[in-house]
Amino acid sequence: xxxxxxxxxxxxxxxxxxxxxxxxxxxxxxxxxxxxxxxxxxxxxxxxxxxxxxxxxxxxxxxxxxxxxxxxxxxxxxxxxxxxxxxxxxxxxxxxxxxxxxxxxxxxxxxxxxx
Numbered sequence: 001x002x003x004x005x006x007x008x009x010x011x012x013x014x015x016x017x018x019x020x021x022x023x024x025x026x027x028x029x030x031x032x033x034x035x036x037x038x039x040x041x042x043x044x045x046x047x048x049x050x051x052x053x054x055x056x057x058x059x060x061x062x063x064x065x066x067x068x069x070x071x072x073x074x075x076x077x078x079x080x081x082x083x084x085x086x087x088x089x090x091x092x093x094x095x096x097x098x099x100x101x102x103x104x105x106x107x108x109x110x111x112x113x114x115x
Contacts, residue, residue, distance in 0.1 A: 013054065015046070072091060074090060
């Protein structure tokens with residue numbers, strides 16, 4: 001079941017299934033000037049992108065650990081124009097900003113990325 005309204009859904013690129021969602025979860029952040037390794041997630045069932053808004057909003061199932069407490073995230077965005085900083089926001093309005101470089105995985109000489 002999708003959490004996206006039918007109006008937005010009809011104007012969006014939406015992908016279903018683990019295999020394609022893994023690929024798109026790396027491509028879509030890059031399209032939005034976010035680090036491609038921002039969402040190294042497992043068991044993804046749906047990935048979508050609304051080109052008009054271009055920012056990640058109304059996420060579900062994504063949390064961040066802050067001071068031993070898991071906080072639900074609702075939005076992830078980079079300022080417009082891009083500033084090399086990515087902001088994570090909780091539904092309650094709390095937010096934290098980090099440099100984009102903090103989410104770029106280094107590649108080993110064999111071409112395999114390290115987490």
